[in-house]
Amino acid sequence: MSLRVRYWIVAIVPLLLAVFLITWLFSTNMWNIYLQERETKLQGVLNLMVKNFEAVAPQQDKDSLITNALKGDMQLQEEARVRLNAALLPYNQALQNAMPTLGLSYSISLLGGPIAEVKNPEAEGKTRIEISAPIYWGGEQIGAARIWETADDLRASFTKTRNTVLGAVGGILLLAVILAFFVIESVNRDIVNLVKQLPSLKESQLPLDTFKGEIGLIASTANELAAELKERTQALNAVMENSPVGLALVKNGEIILTNPIMEKLLPDLESRISADTPDYYHENVKTNDRNISLTFLRVSDEELIAVAEDLTDVINMREAMALQERLAALGRFSAGIAHEIRNPLTAIRGFSQMILKHGSQEDKAYAEKILREQERVEKLVKDMLVYAKPRTAEKKPIKLYEFVAQHFADNPQVKLDIPQNLVWSLDEEYLLQILSNLVGNAFDAGATEVSIEAKKEGSSLILTVANNGPPIPQEDLGKIFEPFYTTKSTGTGLGLAIVRSAAEIQGGSISVKQTEEKTIFEIVFSNGSVTQGNS
Numbered sequence: 001m002s003l004r005v006r007y008w009i010v011a012i013v014p015l016l017l018a019v020f021l022i023t024w025l026f027s028t029n030m031w032n033i034y035l036q037e038r039e040t041k042l043q044g045v046l047n048l049m050v051k052n053f054e055a056v057a058p059q060q061d062k063d064s065l066i067t068n069a070l071k072g073d074m075q076l077q078e079e080a081r082v083r084l085n086a087a088l089l090p091y092n093q094a095l096q097n098a099m100p101t102l103g104l105s106y107s108i109s110l111l112g113g114p115i116a117e118v119k120n121p122e123a124e125g126k127t128r129i130e131i132s133a134p135i136y137w138g139g140e141q142i143g144a145a146r147i148w149e150t151a152d153d154l155r156a157s158f159t160k161t162r163n164t165v166l167g168a169v170g171g172i173l174l175l176a177v178i179l180a181f182f183v184i185e186s187v188n189r190d191i192v193n194l195v196k197q198l199p200s201l202k203e204s205q206l207p208l209d210t211f212k213g214e215i216g217l218i219a220s221t222a223n224e225l226a227a228e229l230k231e232r233t234q235a236l237n238a239v240m241e242n243s244p245v246g247l248a249l250v251k252n253g254e255i256i257l258t259n260p261i262m263e264k265l266l267p268d269l270e271s272r273i274s275a276d277t278p279d280y281y282h283e284n285v286k287t288n289d290r291n292i293s294l295t296f297l298r299v300s301d302e303e304l305i306a307v308a309e310d311l312t313d314v315i316n317m318r319e320a321m322a323l324q325e326r327l328a329a330l331g332r333f334s335a336g337i338a339h340e341i342r343n344p345l346t347a348i349r350g351f352s353q354m355i356l357k358h359g360s361q362e363d364k365a366y367a368e369k370i371l372r373e374q375e376r377v378e379k380l381v382k383d384m385l386v387y388a389k390p391r392t393a394e395k396k397p398i399k400l401y402e403f404v405a406q407h408f409a410d411n412p413q414v415k416l417d418i419p420q421n422l423v424w425s426l427d428e429e430y431l432l433q434i435l436s437n438l439v440g441n442a443f444d445a446g447a448t449e450v451s452i453e454a455k456k457e458g459s460s461l462i463l464t465v466a467n468n469g470p471p472i473p474q475e476d477l478g479k480i481f482e483p484f485y486t487t488k489s490t491g492t493g494l495g496l497a498i499v500r501s502a503a504e505i506q507g508g509s510i511s512v513k514q515t516e517e518k519t520i521f522e523i524v525f526s527n528g529s530v531t532q533g534n535s
Contacts, residue, residue, distance in 0.1 A: 012180075015173050022169055034158045039131065042147050045095060045102070046133040049145040053106060053135055056087045070110050070142055081111045088116035096120070101153035103128070106135065108143035126150040190215040198222065246308030250296075265292055265308045277304060284311075291315055341381050349374050393427040393506045400424060400454050407432060408452065414439060417453040424454075424461045424525065430502035435465065437499045438521055442467035461525040466518045477512060499523075 060083045061067055069080035084106070092104045096118045105117035130148035134141045194215060197206055205223040208216055240247055246262030248255050248269060255270055262269060266285065272294070279298040284291060285308075293309045348370065355367035401418040408414040435452065442450045447469030454463050472480060481500040499521075503510045508525040 012177070015176060015180075019169075019173060022166070030162065031158060034161065035154070038149075038154060038157075042102075042131055042149070043133075045099070045104075046131060046145055046147050049092070049095070049104065049106070049147070050133050050135060052091050053088060053145065056091070057084060057137070060084060060087050067138070070108075070137055072110070077111055081115055084108075084111070085115045089118070092116050092118045101149050101157070103148045105146050106143060107132075107146055108135070110142060114146075120150075120153075126152055129154065187215070194219060194222075244309075246306070248306040248308075250304040250306055252302050262306070262308055265290070265310055266294065269306060269308070273304070273306075341377070345374055345378055345381070349378075393430060395425040395427055395506065397423050398426050398428060398431065403428070403431070404435065404452055404454075407435070408439065413443070413449050415449065415451040417451060419455070422454060422456065426525065427502075427506055430506055433502045434463075434499050434523065437496065438465040441496065442469050442519075445469045459526060463523040463525070464520060465523075466520040468518055471514050472512070472519060477514075480512065481510070 057066060065076050066080040066084065069076040088106055092106075095104055096102055101120055103117075103119050105114040107114045128148045128150045130146060132144040132146040135143045135145055193210065194206070197210075200206070205226065206219045208219055208223070210219075240257075240259040243259055243261060246259065246265045248258040248262045250256070250273055253270075253273055255273075258269070266272070266287070272285075273296075277296050277298075281296040283294050285294050286292070289312075291311045293311050295307045297305045297307070299305055352367045352370045352374065355363050356371075359367060399420075400422050401416070401420045404416055404418060409416065439450050439452075442465075445467075447467035450465065450467045452463075452465055454461065456462075481496050500510050503523050503525075506525060508523050510521060510523045512519065512521050514520070
């Protein structure tokens with residue numbers, strides 16, 4: 001049903017009800033109401049007649065003729081009748097002129113019946129309705145004032161009144177219909193215009209100067225709601241686009257909305273949805289070496305929300321934290337045991353030196369082996385203490401080429417590629433630990449050549465140590481910096497763990513990569529002071 005039809009129903013139905021109600025009132029109650037109103041009016045006329053008699057008769061009785069006639073003097077009755085008739089008749093005729101359908105008279109029995117009587121000739125022989133009021137003289141009732149009207153005259157008067165009222169009401173109703181027509185058409189035109197322009201809210205707001213009054217208020221409200229909806233849609237899109245978790249809306253088993261993270265994490269999400277998916281469902285999915293937490297939450301009979309979160313980094317962090325706790329415990333244990341080991345090592349070194357000085361040739365050979373092993377154990381203890389109780393880095397400008405050449409240039413298997421004018425703020429002791437451990441581990445693992453390279457990139461120093469030793473197995477790459485993790489290709493002991501610790505204490509980071517020919521350790525130091533002078 002169109003809006004226009006609804007308007008017409010709202011406008012016409014009350015009008016029809018009003019017509020029906022008015023017609024019903026006239027056909028049932030209005031006749032009685034009219035009779036009551038007419039009787040009230042006639043009663044008023046009677047009262048006027050009585051007052052007129054009470055005012056006129058005494059004036060005509062200055063010689064007491066009327067009084068004596070009313071007392072029974074037969075000779076005076078005719079003259080009293082003529083005198084009163086002459087005085088009262090003009091007034092009755094005036095009343096009849098005002099109301100032509102009326103008949104009026106004064107009836108005084110002692111004076112021979114009606115006097116000052118005015119009749120409506122057309123009412124003769126017809127049924128009439130009569131009312132009367134008593135007339136008093138000297139405190140006694142002497143007669144009555146009477147007034148009458150035929151039923152036909154009353155009905156004709158009522159019909160005329162009814163037709164007049166119905167004509168007025170009909171005219172008002174017709175005018176109301178015409179006004180309703182223009183109002184409805186105007187409102188309908190504005191609403192149709194508003195409805196036609198609503199789709200444009202997607203691109204721009206409604207022109208408020210086109211609409212007036214309440215329609216203008218509706219248009220203004222529509223603009224506000226559209227602006228708010230657009231803002232919320234943009235916010236929702238921003239949330240969807242920038243959410244760190246995957247989000248998707250599923251309706252009847254079909255994905256109708258998804259964000260880039262979900263497409264990246266689970267491109268096969270639709271295959272994981274079925275008609276039997278419960279209201280809440282969770283599973284951990286392993287895909288592309290990533291650990292994905294997938295949750296389905298039903299929001300209606302037809303719709304599901306899917307949430308996917310990559311927990312790989314969280315799991316790795318938990319493992320790293322667990323490793324840190326284990327390493328911290330190991331560090332505390334190492335610090336305690338290192339002090340206990342150093343005392344017997346000192347004794348072993350002392351006795352070995354005595355054997356070298358005073359023992360036989362065969363004993364001296366054994367003593368040399370003991371000293372070499374003692375030095376290895378001493379180095380391991382020293383590394384344990386350094387790892388267990390690292391100190392704060394004491395950075396100062398270091399001429400990198402001179403520093404590295406001082407410690408490694410005598411070894412022909414170590415190649416240097418460092419600009420002679422490159423200076424960087426580092427801790428000398430930690431830098432030496434990094435280089436000596438990487439070089440020593442490389443030769444221990446079977447390398448025949450090690451290259452040390454340093455260069456500036458932006459605000460960072462890139463320090464690279466590469467060797468041609470056996471490659472590190474792929475499954476070991478993530479573990480080589482753990483304490484005491486040992487393989488043939490990485491060396492033994494705390495070497496690489498010390499390297500990572502020494503790099504991180506100075507604000508650096510270390511990574512390892514392999515080619516077919518080399519294993520390359522790269523340490524990056526950022527935010528260090530750099531001096532580039534003349535070579």
